[in-house]
Amino acid sequence: MDTRKKALKVLEESSIGVMATIQQNKPHTRYMTFFNEEFILYTATSKQTQKVDELEENPHTHILIGYDGGGFGDDFLEIEGTVTISDDKKAKEKIWNEHLKHWFSGPEDANLVILKVTPSAIRLMNKKGEEPATIEL
Numbered sequence: 794m795d796t797r798k799k800a801l802k803v804l805e806e807s808s809i810g811v812m813a814t815i816q817q818n819k820p821h822t823r824y825m826t827f828f829n830e831e832f833i834l835y836t837a838t839s840k841q842t843q844k845v846d847e848l849e850e851n852p853h854t855h856i857l858i859g860y861d862g863g864g865f866g867d868d869f870l871e872i873e874g875t876v877t878i879s880d881d882k883k884a885k886e887k888i889w890n891e892h893l894k895h896w897f898s899g900p901e902d903a904n905l906v907i908l909k910v911t912p913s914a915i916r917l918m919n920k921k922g923e924e925p926a927t928i929e930l
Contacts, residue, residue, distance in 0.1 A: 810858030
């Protein structure tokens with residue numbers, strides 16, 4: 794399987810990742826649930842969160858996704874990208890699922906926004922000691 798297909802497989806099998814933003818000129822990370830279309834990632838959040846404030850100030854992010862805790866040799870991705878914040882109705886409906894009911898009343902909730910991560914660099918990491926592989930975008 795080529796590197797691109799391996800990276801897409803990681804994204805299809807993994808939904809929880811760590812997203813970093815910048816808060817007061819320092820890294821700030823949190824776990825997020827991601828959805829993907831090819832290498833574009835989406836995640837739902839409230840527009841009243843620190844991460845939205847941070848991304849409005851600096852739209853760059855770094856995401857780790859795919860490590861399942863099995864140990865040395867687990868595939869995972871390092872994704873550098875730029876985030877756009879959307880309250881588009883179609884995007885909200887597309888991302889909406891029952892798990893979001895804990896935080897939002899539905900896809901029409903005024904506080905719900907979708908973060909779209911457009912990658913600028915993706916690396917497939919930790920494949921049994923092999924060098925990281927860069928995914929061509």
